[in-house]
Amino acid sequence: MRLPIQYNLRNLVVRRTMTLMTAGGIALVVAVLVLTLALAHGFSATLVATGRPDNAIVLRSGSDSEMMSGLTREAARVIASDPAVARGADGEPLALSEMVVLVNLVRRGNPTASSNVSVRGVDARVLELRPDIGLREGRLFRAGMDEVVVGRNLGRRFEGCGLGEKLRMGGRDWTVVGTFDAGGSGFDSEIWGDAEAFLPAFDRSVWSSLTLRLKDPGALPALEARLEADPRLHATARIEQEYYRAQSQQLAAVIRALGLFLVVVMAAGAIFGALNTMYAAVGSRSREIATLLALGFPPRAILASFMVESVLLCLIGGVLGCLLALPVHGMSTGTTNWSSFSEVAFEFRLTPGILATGMLASVLLGLVGGWFPARAAARRPVSEALRAG
Amino acid sequence: MDSPTGGRPIIALRGVSKTYKRDTIEVPVLAQLDLDVAEGEFLALMGPSGSGKSTILNLVSGIDSPTAGRVVVAGVDLGSLDQAALAAFRARHVGFIFQSYNLIPVLTAFQNVELPLLLTGLDRRQRKQHVLDVLGIVGLHGRSEHYPRQLSGGQEQRVAIARAIVSDPSLLVADEPTGDLDAASATEILDLLGRLNREFGKSVVMVTHDPRAAERAHRVLHLDKGVLVESVQRDRP
């Protein structure tokens, strides 16, 4: 009952100019869709990769981010001795008291532009708690010295962040003695130094957070219960990875919403293009359609054939759109994370799922754009169309 | 029985009227028409332009329906069929031959001829066999991979005839099949139609303006002002 698909393919080839123009419109929509999804995905993936599933982060109760949190030294000491916390080779708890502040840095090569960067005070334990992170160049900062190490993304993005350069913050000059690689996670956009040196420099007296290695991630609820039971601590714990995932959600949602709005607006235009092209196709093949109906092809075979043609047309656009978006994969960009107010560098990440979504969208555009023209074709009164010639 | 040539009727029109509505004006084309065509008959329909010849072919092949009256073709009362059933009826019983061939330009001769077979249950191999057979009958064996624009008018019309007969319908309706052809090609096409009628027993209803074409028919009917007048009656061989 079906008309051969070559019939549709050849018609698309015969009308190649029209086909390419229409497919081009679809391609732009698909490209923007794919890029939006890749952007949101890259951003989420970066932040999700930032935490570990077996680390817990402790913040002041009621605060959603390190920026708004505060823990006294005393509270941090008590919590670190909790039985849920794993211990290192030296028998000491694997716990890291951290202090986070935002520093405004000037962009490299553009003295008028600046952005906030997270500066994190840690201690030598940091690499033990975050074993996925390794030094790339130079060495780690020394305790008590005005030295820092920076994430791999910072050196080329901000003035003073290159190895050996000096960075002015908190009224002092800090020498960059090393760079570290955090595997593309959010830490790659941070500056790390000795917490005990940072506290006076940034005029702080409390920690921002406490990161703990759990003996067993399942012990989190028990830890939480103990934190809650002690009102002096005024603290709450969650899995580190969950914390960063939540941090990414707001901005990822906004990226998606803005991108999808753009996609919808463009899609309306592209559908109009497809509609136009398919109406033109139906109009110019009026007699052909009548002939097929006269030969005994049922109207629904004509409908199906034009739907197939419309979908094929838009699939060409889908493939072009994905090809257009492909080179952007791995390209890095940065944005200010709305949850931490600091800039995070991340990469566009195209996944097979995102490309499939793009192709699916092109099929959808084909179905929507093809429906009315295909129906018009199927409903063509045969005798009249044959006369019309 | 009531057919002039004595065979069973393949077509029986009874009291058929057709009125077209153009805006609010009604245009009567056929009024109270009776017509019988016997199985195996070759009938030519002549008449001035606009007299309703094509309209009769459309009614007989079920692509248009009468305003009044009954149309029975191959024993089927077309008035009782819905659109889908009419499409199936055409696929099964009627082969169309048009003045301007109406081949699908993007399909090869082979693929054009194969189209009606896509509506049958035949598999690819069987379809190929049938297509090559009928291309042989119309004398276009070597042209199966040609596209319509690579063929002459006469060849195109022969492809169209192959398409009309490939699913072995009992009735061929041809609307001025030689109207666009030069004399030599026209003769070839008429020879072919005659052969299909004699050797393959196809009933043929052909509309034509050309008296030489009409000579091939057993019977010539003139349609004028809604009335059919018989002019020639030849014995069937």
Ligand SMILES: Nc1ncnc2c1ncn2[C@@H]1O[C@H](COP(=O)(O)OP(=O)(O)OP(=O)(O)O)[C@@H](O)[C@H]1O
């Ligand atoms: N679909 C239609 N709508 C309105 N009028 C129609 C329609 N089809 C045919 N007619 C009218 O019916 C009359 C008969 O048309 P038809 O095509 O049957 O004539 P014909 O005898 O085949 O003419 P020709 O020799 O020019 O092909 C004409 O006046 C025509 O204008």
Ligand SMILES: [Mg+2]
């Ligand atoms: Mg006519």
